[in-house]
Amino acid sequence: MRGFGKYYRKTWEERLAILRDTFYLDDNDIAEIEHVSGNGEIGDTMVENFITQFEIPEGLGLNYVVNGKEYLVPMVTEEPSVIAAASNGARLVKAGGGFNAEVKSRLMLGQIVIENITDVDELVRKIKADQEHLLKVANDAHPSIVRRGGGARWLRTRILANDLLSVDLAVDVQEAMGANMLNTMLEAVANEIQCTYHQDVLMSIMSNYATESLVTTKARIPVSELAKENISGEEVALKIQQASRLAQLDPYRATTNNKGIMNGVDAVTIASGNDWRAIEAGSHAYAARDGQYKGLSQWYFEDGILIGELTLPLPVGSVGGSIKIVPLVKINHKLFKAKDAKELSMIIASVGLGQNLAALYALVTDGIQRGHMRLQLKSLAVSVGAKQDEISKLVNLLEKNKKRDSASARELLEKLRREEL
Template identity: 65%
Template sequence: MDGFEKYYRKNWEQRLEVLIKQAKLNKQQVELLKINAQDPNLGETMIENFITQYSLPEGLALNLVVNDKEYLVPMVTEEPSVIAAASHGAGIVKRVGGFRAKIHERLMLGQVVCENVSDAVALQTYFKENESSLLDCANQAHPSIVKRGGGARWLRSRVLAADLVSLDLAVDVQEAMGANMLNTMLEAVAQKIISECNQDILMSILSNYATECLVSATCQIPVNALAKNGISGEKIAAKLAQASRLAQLDPYRAATHNKGIMNGIDAAVLASGNDWRAIEAGAHAYAAKDGQYRGLSQWYVEGEVLKGELTLPLPLGSVGGSISIVPLVKVNHDLLNFKGAKELETVIVSLGLAQNLAALYALVTEGIQKGHMSLQLKSLAVSVGAKDTEIAQVVQLLKQQGLRDSKSAKEILKQLRKE
């Protein structure tokens, strides 16, 4: 694009000037970018072609009790009612003892993918016979993690096609999420395979499908604690279990079911400084682990108790990457008050189950819109220009008249101002 040649070599001020010179933005719009930039030096450190910081609201989910400890959970999201729902679901479970959560294992996986393989059996034999030296090679590429008690743990090979074989490496990354660490190890192993086997390598890269980094949350709720608005707890529990069953049977429902879970998880992962895109990708892959995409959580009734459970691949870090350089992340870690990546994982998987409980509870009782609507109407009022002193009145009149569109909101605001 004309005017943007070697844009990455320009400093921040020069990049903004280009936007004006090329008539992409006017001076007033560029001034808005400057106002929101907050810390240009940090932005330049984190990404390429930095122009500004894009802000999202952050709030606290309350009531979350996991393994007998209560947490304040920072969440970053733009979607109305997500934090309210997380707090509501957590509150229901808090009153009956809280969530129980456990780590199954915490290893990250990466792949060295061999291509143009002429004899897959022979290559797999080489991997098996040289497992110890391949693991040593990986550890030598990142000795500092070995000193901290981590490092490469095991290998496995998988034939993906007649000419493609994946060598999978499992690594204990300790407190980091470990992407860069793992990629360094994988590239070292790839070079060893090239030199010893004269084997072509397609790529060496971590996998975000972290099946060796699973964490589970469970809860038990007496059905009588679920009663609401004249509906018995027994009936609501049965409907919750049926809604869970629906998400196991129907991928169309499962996608929305899981999106609700990830509403909470993504928001908390983002606030913690971790890579929410990696977590999202791994979770959805795990939802299809048996060949059909299904709901990630399950709810069922046993006797007089509703039981819920959620297991996810959740490779989070407490150090490294943006975690170490974004000041607000440190504040969020202090708010959350956790010790280490494993505890963080137990908190966030439990938050996901709380989010899911609140969504299903609303769906099978009053419907999802009632909880959403107040915040959505508030956003609508702001979008049509209502000031702080006018928002509540606009929302109230929209509710009274059963209106939900911007044209009606504008008319109501116009009438208010005339009065």
């Protein structure tokens, strides 16, 4: 495509000019791109071929009490009702004392994959015998993390095929997300393996399946808090228990159940400046760890209490990456008031469980649409051109007339404006 050669070397103004000329963008299009572009220097630092910032709304999840401490939780999402649902789920859990969360360990995993092996059992024996030396090689590649109390902790071997071996390295990355650090250490160990054992290394790369960074959060809700209109709290609790069981049995339901959990997890992860795609991939892999994809959460009813539990791999950081360069992410960390990455991960997991509770509660009582609908109608009103002071009025008209399509919304908006003139 003409004009896009070495696009990244061009100035921001030149990039926009090429877009204007090649795709016939008008003045309004260019003005909108310029309006939301923000700090171009930050954008150029983070991505190649930068043109603008893509805005997604940020709000606050409320009512979150984790291990006795109350939090405001920044959440970034474009989906209506996510933050409202997360806050409502947390309100129910708060009535039972809040979430109890723990981090059993926080190690990042990487793998060195060796190929073309003639005697895999003999190679495994050699690597196990030399593991202390290989750990030292890893630590020598990144001494600063060792000085801060982190570093390589252990390695293991996994035979993937007769000619393929994975050497897994576990590293304490302290407060960082740790990808670059871990990859540096892996490459050092890979080079040592090549030179010492004369083996071919296929690749050295961190893994996003963070099974050594598991976070568990639990909730206990008295059934008295679950009663709704003509449904008793005990009946609601039993239905949530059955819905949870369904997600363990049926991967079709499990996928949607887990998507709801990730609605909350992703929103907080994005707000914290962490890699939400890595968290998504690791969480879904963890959901299939037993050979069948299952719901990540489990709920059961016992002695008048609805009990929920969620375990997720959450290798998030509190320093590094976009955390140190994006101003809004820095502000969000002030709002989180988490003293370290472990505390942040416990907040994220608790939002996932709160989001799940809200979704299941809606599904087994009113149905999911009732809670979503008004927010969806607000989005519809905005999409047809309603101004700020017209949105609520138009939503009320849409609800009164039981209309949910764009044509009806435009018609009702025109009617609203005519009657106010």
